[in-house]
Amino acid sequence: MSWQARYLPDLAAIEICYSGNLTMEDLIAAAKEAMNLAQTHRTARVLADCSALSGGHTIFDLFDLAKDFAAAAQSINMQEAVIIPAGSAKVVDVKFWETTCVNRGLNVRIFHDRQSAIDWLTK
Numbered sequence: 001m002s003w004q005a006r007y008l009p010d011l012a013a014i015e016i017c018y019s020g021n022l023t024m025e026d027l028i029a030a031a032k033e034a035m036n037l038a039q040t041h042r043t044a045r046v047l048a049d050c051s052a053l054s055g056g057h058t059i060f061d062l063f064d065l066a067k068d069f070a071a072a073a074q075s076i077n078m079q080e081a082v083i084i085p086a087g088s089a090k091v092v093d094v095k096f097w098e099t100t101c102v103n104r105g106l107n108v109r110i111f112h113d114r115q116s117a118i119d120w121l122t123k
Helices: 024-041 059-075 091-103 114-122
Strands: 003-008 013-021 045-055 079-083 107-111
Touching (some): 003 024, 013 024, 024 059, 045 091, 045 114, 059 091, 079 091, 079 114, 107 114
Parallel strands (some): 013 045, 045 079, 079 107
Antiparallel strands (some): 003 013
């Protein structure tokens, strides 16, 4: 599996760590698991770590995913902090994800380090 999701009780947040190549099926499965964990733990905070992400999906996949999950994420007022190192080759794709989500009314923001992402999620 190229992703892992877990609940972080100290942050009251769901963390999803992505690594390697992610297919569209991987993206859908990760999003569904994040939504399930968010509902189970009654949190709207998501920390998405894309530091080890290398690809495998397209921007069209990201566009479709944002479209499909926008309503569910808005219903719980989800807030997602996405971590991607500044020099990563995937910054453009992650920036596209942020823009697509924001255009759909979702609260998504990119950070280049974990602590900044956590600070934003918990303020």
